[in-house]
Amino acid sequence: MNSAKKEKIVVIGGGIAGLTAGIYGLLSGFEVEIYEKNAIPGGECIGWNRKGYHIDNCIHWLTGTRKDTEMYDVWKKVGALSDDMEYAKINAFYTCMYEGRTATLWNDLERTERELIELSPEDEVEIKKFIQYVEYSKQCLFPAKKPMEMWSVKDYIEMGKDMADFPKVMKEFGKISLGEYSKRFKSPLLQRLMCDYLPKEYCAYAFLVSYATMADGNGKIPMGASLQMSLRMENRFKELGGKIFYNASTEKIVIEKKIATGIKLEDGAFVGADYIIPTVDTHVLFNKFLPEGYMPKEFKAAYESPKKYPATSGFQIAFAVSEEYNRGETIFIDVDPIKVGNRTFDRMYVKAYGYDPIFVKDGRQVIQTCITQVDEDFEYWKSLSEEEYRQVKEELTAEVQKRIEDTFPELKGDMEFLDCWTPLTYERYCNAYHGSYMSFTTTPEAKQLKMKGRLKGIKNMYVAGQWTSSPGGLPVAAASGKFAIQRILKSEKKSIDI
Numbered sequence: 001m002n003s004a005k006k007e008k009i010v011v012i013g014g015g016i017a018g019l020t021a022g023i024y025g026l027l028s029g030f031e032v033e034i035y036e037k038n039a040i041p042g043g044e045c046i047g048w049n050r051k052g053y054h055i056d057n058c059i060h061w062l063t064g065t066r067k068d069t070e071m072y073d074v075w076k077k078v079g080a081l082s083d084d085m086e087y088a089k090i091n092a093f094y095t096c097m098y099e100g101r102t103a104t105l106w107n108d109l110e111r112t113e114r115e116l117i118e119l120s121p122e123d124e125v126e127i128k129k130f131i132q133y134v135e136y137s138k139q140c141l142f143p144a145k146k147p148m149e150m151w152s153v154k155d156y157i158e159m160g161k162d163m164a165d166f167p168k169v170m171k172e173f174g175k176i177s178l179g180e181y182s183k184r185f186k187s188p189l190l191q192r193l194m195c196d197y198l199p200k201e202y203c204a205y206a207f208l209v210s211y212a213t214m215a216d217g218n219g220k221i222p223m224g225a226s227l228q229m230s231l232r233m234e235n236r237f238k239e240l241g242g243k244i245f246y247n248a249s250t251e252k253i254v255i256e257k258k259i260a261t262g263i264k265l266e267d268g269a270f271v272g273a274d275y276i277i278p279t280v281d282t283h284v285l286f287n288k289f290l291p292e293g294y295m296p297k298e299f300k301a302a303y304e305s306p307k308k309y310p311a312t313s314g315f316q317i318a319f320a321v322s323e324e325y326n327r328g329e330t331i332f333i334d335v336d337p338i339k340v341g342n343r344t345f346d347r348m349y350v351k352a353y354g355y356d357p358i359f360v361k362d363g364r365q366v367i368q369t370c371i372t373q374v375d376e377d378f379e380y381w382k383s384l385s386e387e388e389y390r391q392v393k394e395e396l397t398a399e400v401q402k403r404i405e406d407t408f409p410e411l412k413g414d415m416e417f418l419d420c421w422t423p424l425t426y427e428r429y430c431n432a433y434h435g436s437y438m439s440f441t442t443t444p445e446a447k448q449l450k451m452k453g454r455l456k457g458i459k460n461m462y463v464a465g466q467w468t469s470s471p472g473g474l475p476v477a478a479a480s481g482k483f484a485i486q487r488i489l490k491s492e493k494k495s496i497d498i
Contacts, residue, residue, distance in 0.1 A: 011025075014244055015465070015477065017480050018464070018481065019230070019233040021279060023077070024077075025242075027498055035249075036247075037431070039246050041244065045474065046230060050318070054366065055419055056353065056359065059221055060351075064218065073144070093105040093211050093215070094332060095331040096192050099189070103189050108215075113127060113128065120189065123190055126184050136168055137209045144479040147452070169208060181204040192347070199372055201310060250264070250266070254270070260461040274460065275461070277481075279465040279477075294457060299449065306375040308445045315396060317397055317401075317417070323360060323364055325367070331349060333350060336403060338400070352365060353366040353368070374434075382424065439472025442471045448469075451467075453487050465477060466480070
């Protein structure tokens with residue numbers, strides 16, 4: 001006797017959200033196919049090789065590495081992490097250098113408090129308050145068990161208990177930007193320390209939560225780089241019987257009488273499906289795959305208000321230097337002003353990757369730099385001709401190298417250029433809106449955007465991906481993939497415990 005034919009899910013995009021949706025779909029008894037425009041999995045969670053060196057594109061720290069968290073359970077289920085996973089031995093979030101002095105945010109909060117007070121005794125009260133609120137922020141754990149619309153009263157009560165002190169953080173820092181917050185400190189060094197890691201337009205609470213995640217051991221870096229994590233997930237998907245098709249770009253989602261019947265690929269082929277899960281950038285979803293009328297009004301408002309909802313990208317460069325260079329993994333430095341388009345920058349970071357053998361070759365390691373870019377910068381890059389684009393990249397690379405050598409004289413004559421990339425790289429490779437490698441920035445003026453996965457007027461399509469919840473990132477992407485499957489299961493009146 002033949003068993004009933006499995007229902008088929010088609011996933012658009014083989015990034016973290018797509019792979020997670022695919023794996024949970026297979027575990028739930030569906031047939032799953034993933035269609036990915038590029039030649040490898042991972043989306044933005046990838047890396048590449050230049051001159052025999054590996055360049056990492058994604059993981060500065062991974063939320064969900066603490067074993068007692070819901071996010072860890074997701075990472076383990078999809079094969080991204082395992083109980084015997086080795087993590088980089090990094091003991092600090094980052095270091096800020098200003099006018100020859102340095103301040104470090106150590107994972108050890110007591111050490112951070114002690115050293116910051118030594119650096120700026122006049123800020124002691126504000127420093128102690130900062131550390132206390134970082135402690136409170138440790139309670140802000142990413143909820144990844146099920147979508148919030150499926151929560152019971154009991155779930156909300158338990159969250160309230162677990163996050164008893166976190167409302168204090170939101171009350172104090174939920175509607176203030178990092179730029180405003182930094183002015184509470186008298187020390188210019190500490191002012192810069194607070195604004196270095198995230199754009200100064202970000203809500204201050206986002207920074208406290210980020211630091212708390214590192215300090216709590218819930219934001220470690222898995223050894224082996226970002227691409228390797230994506231490949232582990234791809235392997236898990238294939239082991240479960242999933243099919244992934246590369247170099248398979250989607251042209252549109254086919255809708256007939258409020259039903260998504262399948263997708264049309266750019267080569268003209270039609271792929272039918274019982275359910276469709278697009279995990280792509282929402283700008284592409286609503287401007288290419290679907291008519292714009294399907295876009296939720298809050299997302300439309302966000303795209304029309306780039307000042308309130310900025311997109312964040314970067315101009316980045318990778319060099320190889322001696323393994324002996326060791327100024328801390330990530331250090332933000334003052335630089336003579338560098339002009340990119342119409343904007344001028346006087347801060348940038350240098351990150352050393354010598355903590356992992358995959359980034360080391362013949363006694364030399366990869367270092368990377370980043371100058372943060374926003375919507376306006378994207379428009380500048382977009383305005384350049386192909387020749388101008390190449391020339392600007394070369395000129396900026398030379399300027400950045402000179403400034404690194406001025407700050408770290410021991411690197412003069414030791415820096416070997418490997419590669420550089422811009423917001424246009426992310427647009428080209430990932431269809432990223434304005435080259436943004438995360439979702440909309442969370443600013444004090446903006447509402448946090450959340451999409452519940454269903455679009456009005458389409459019955460069997462469930463949206464996933466980091467753009468479904470600002471500010472995006474890997475945990476949002478992975479959880480959204482799981483949530484998409486749980487929403488399908490609920491629609492079929494099946495158990496959502498997966």
